[in-house]
Amino acid sequence: MITVLAGGVGAARFLEGMVQIVAPETITAIVNTGDDFILHGLHIAPDLDIVTCTLAGVIHPEQGWGIQDDSFACLEWLGRFGGPTWFQLGDRDLALHIQRTAMLRAGATLTDVADHLRRALGVAVQILPMSDDPQPTHIITAAGEFHFEEYLVERRAADHVLDVRFMGAAQPTPAVLAAIAHAERIVIAPSNPVVSIGPILALPGVRAALRESAAQVIGISPIVGGKAIKGPAVPLMHAIGLPATAVGVAQAYQDVLDVLVIDQVDAHLQPAIEALGIAVIVTDTIMRGAAEKAALARMVLHL
C-alpha cells in the first residue's frame, strides 16, 4: 500500500512512473480539491481530472491538462450565451464535469464520483479527493482576492501575491485518513507545496496522521534550482514566507517529512535540509519521459 499526496500535473507525471513499477491497485492518490470551483453551474475538479485522465492515458500530452484531441464547440456556444470562456472546457472534458455535477446533485459524494470516473476510464490507481467538503483556495493579491483558478488561468498568475487562504471548514474523508494510517509508504508528489499539497495538509488531522503513520514519508521537491518545474510556486512560496527553494519545501513539510528527494542542481542545499531533521536524497528529479518517471518512482519506492 503506497499513498501519494497529489496535486495536478507534477503528481500525475510522478504517478505515471509509479504505475510502471508497482501494481496500480496498490497505489492510492489523495488529491487536492482546493482548485475545485463551479463554472457554468458545473463542478470542475482540475486536479482530480488531471490525475485521472493522465493515468487513463487520455490527457493532452503537451499541456498536461485537458483531454487529448478535444474540441470546443460547447464552450464556443456557452460564450454566445454570455458565459465565461476563460477556462478552456473541451467537449469531452465537459462530460466529466456534467457527470460529476449530476452525481453530486443526486446525492453522491465527491469520493463516489472520483471512484466512478476513474473506473469508467479504466484507472486502477485508487483516487481519493482530499475531502468531500469544499475548501476553495483563495489567492490574496495586490489586485484583489481570487479563486486559485481565476488567479492562475484567468489572470495568468500575473498579480502580486500577498497571501493564500483555504476557505471553508472541510474535513478529510475517512478514506483519506485510512489511506495515510495504513500506508506502507507515503509520498508527497512533486506538486506545488502551497496550493496543491498545502490544502491537503491544512485539513484537520492530516498532519497528525502523517506524523503518526508508521510509514516513511518521502517528499520530492517540485522546486529545482530555485525555479518551479511548473506553475507559480515561486511567488506563492514567497507569499507564505518561505524561500522558493528545496529548503523552503522542506520547511513547508518539516513536521511530517522523513526524506526529501532533491535534484542534483540543489545538492548544495543538503546540509540546510538535514539541519531541519530531514534526510536528503540527491538525484535527477526532472521527469522528461517515461524512463525518468519510472526511475524516480523506483528510487522513491526502494529507499
Next chain:
Amino acid sequence: MITVLAGGVGAARFLEGMVQIVAPETITAIVNTGDDFILHGLHIAPDLDIVTCTLAGVIHPEQGWGIQDDSFACLEWLGRFGGPTWFQLGDRDLALHIQRTAMLRAGATLTDVADHLRRALGVAVQILPMSDDPQPTHIITAAGEFHFEEYLVERRAADHVLDVRFMGAAQPTPAVLAAIAHAERIVIAPSNPVVSIGPILALPGVRAALRESAAQVIGISPIVGGKAIKGPAVPLMHAIGLPATAVGVAQAYQDVLDVLVIDQVDAHLQPAIEALGIAVIVTDTIMRGAAEKAALARMVLHL
C-alpha cells in the same frame, strides 16, 4: 400583437412563415414545456429549443430539431461514464442545456432563461414557456408509463398508447395569461393537439383566457388526410378518444376555437367541423418551403 400557442417542429416552421410577413417583435410564442426533462442533471427543454433555434436559423434543417453542423464528442464521453445516450445531445446543443440549468440553479425562472437564450441567439419573437413549473407529460402504454421523450425518442413511439397524463400542478405564468388576454390574434400552431398544445390548454385558466379573449382564435390542423404531418399524433389522438382527423383536432379545441384551417384534402370534413360551431378555411397547409410557410401565415393573419 399576435400570440401563437406552440409545440416543436410544426410550430417552429409556422413561426418561420410569420416572421416573414409581420414584425417579429409583435409575435409572442407560448411554448409547451411538457416535454421538458432532466438528463445528465441538465434541464432539457425540447420545444423551447426547437422554436428558439429555428427562429435563430441554427436548427438542423432536415431534422427540425438539434443544432446545424453539431458534433457529439461530449455525449460519446457521457456514454463512457454510463450515462444515457438515447437522447442525441450535440456539443452546441449542450450549451443551451448547461446555460439553462446554471441559470435555473442560480434562481432564474424558465421564463427568464428562455428570454436570455432567444436574445443571445438574436431572436426577436418573444418566447414564453407555458409555465415556470414542471408539468411532465407521461404516456401510459401497454409496456408501462414513460415520460413523453422516453416514449418518443428512446422507445421510438412504438408502444401501444393507452392514455396521456400531465403530471404535477403547474400554473401558467402571468406573462402567458397576459399574452393571451392582450393578443389581437391568437393562433394555435399546427402542433400535436395531445402532447404539444394539450399541455398548454391543461394549465388552469388557459382555456378560460382563450374563451374570454377578444381576439379571434385560429387553429391550423396538424393532421392532414388522417395522418400527422410529423410525429405520433394518430395514436395519441386515439388514446384520448378523439378521431385522428381534422374533426378530432376541432373537437380538442372546440371550446376555444373560432376558426380551423384545414388542408384541401380534408375539404370533405368542413361540414362536420362547422357542426361543432367552428368556422373552416380550406387551403394548402403543408409547409414545404419558405413560400408555403409565408402563404399560410399570411392567410392566417388576414382572415
